[in-house]
Amino acid sequence: DTGVSQNPRHKITKRGQNVTFRCDPISEHNRLYWYRQTLGQGPEFLTYFQNEAQLEKSRLLSDRFSAERPKGSFSTLEIQRTEQGDSAMYLCASSLNEKLFFGSGTQLSVL
Amino acid sequence: GNSVTQMEGPVTLSEEAFLTINCTYTATGYPSLFWYVQYPGEGLQLLLKATKADDKGSNKGFEATYRKETTSFHLEKGSVQVSDSAVYFCALSEARGKLQFGAGTQVVVTP
Numbered sequence: 001d002t003g004v005s006q007n008p009r010h011k012i013t014k015r016g017q018n019v020t021f022r023c024d025p026i027s028e029h030n031r032l033y034w035y036r037q038t039l040g041q042g043p044e045f046l047t048y049f050q051n052e053a054q055l056e057k058s059r060l061l062s063d064r065f066s067a068e069r070p071k072g073s074f075s076t077l078e079i080q081r082t083e084q085g086d087s088a089m090y091l092c093a094s095s096l097n098e099k100l101f102f103g104s105g106t107q108l109s110v111l
Numbered sequence: 112g113n114s115v116t117q118m119e120g121p122v123t124l125s126e127e128a129f130l131t132i133n134c135t136y137t138a139t140g141y142p143s144l145f146w147y148v149q150y151p152g153e154g155l156q157l158l159l160k161a162t163k164a165d166d167k168g169s170n171k172g173f174e175a176t177y178r179k180e181t182t183s184f185h186l187e188k189g190s191v192q193v194s195d196s197a198v199y200f201c202a203l204s205e206a207r208g209k210l211q212f213g214a215g216t217q218v219v220v221t222p
Binding site: 003004031033040041042043044045048056069091093095097098099100101102103104105111 | 115143147153154155156157160173182199202207208209210211212213214215221
């Protein structure tokens with residue numbers, strides 16, 4: 001499968017714990033995006049990488065959130081001290097141009 | 112800022128009925144416009160796109176025309192199938208390839 005891969009598919013955690021998600025983009029794609037989607041809403045942009053450089057972060061991305069793409073390939077999104085409001089589907093997408101390819105997402109539930 | 116507004120769902124149709132999902136946008140400049148589809152349990156997939164005024168995007172029997180004068184990009188299909196049941200998202204492009212999504216419209220097609 002050469003699509004965008006996200007792991008884990010589901011994550012259940014207790015409030016206050018840290019969680020980390022991984023995204024493996026399509027191999028030749030230099031652009032990588034993280035989005036968040038809550039029930040009944042469209043995806044909301046969180047952050048953007050071009051190769052290993054994080055070029056933009058949304059105001060939605062509080063200080064508890066950090067993302068990396070150390071070698072310009074896979075990316076990780078970490079949430080520290082999770083809150084119930086962080087419960088959502090976290091989507092990763094990659095692209096070479098205007099066409100974004102999305103992964104199936106990581107569903108986070110904070111209890 | 113930019114925004115996308117699409118009709119609320121769910122939209123329930125019988126097989127072979129005509130489908131229209133309305134989408135209007137607010138944007139500075141002339142963004143590209145997209146329709147993405149999310150089938151149950153899957154990631155978002157690009158359905159079609161249009162890059163300038165009066166362009167028509169089409170795919171799998173779906174069509175949408177970029178109307179600058181009405182700032183709209185309505186999605187249509189002449190004869191839906193049960194397999195078209197999904198959530199449909201209208202989106203516009205922003206800087207760095209980011210997408211601004213609408214809230215999504217669930218479509219349910221019954222046999």
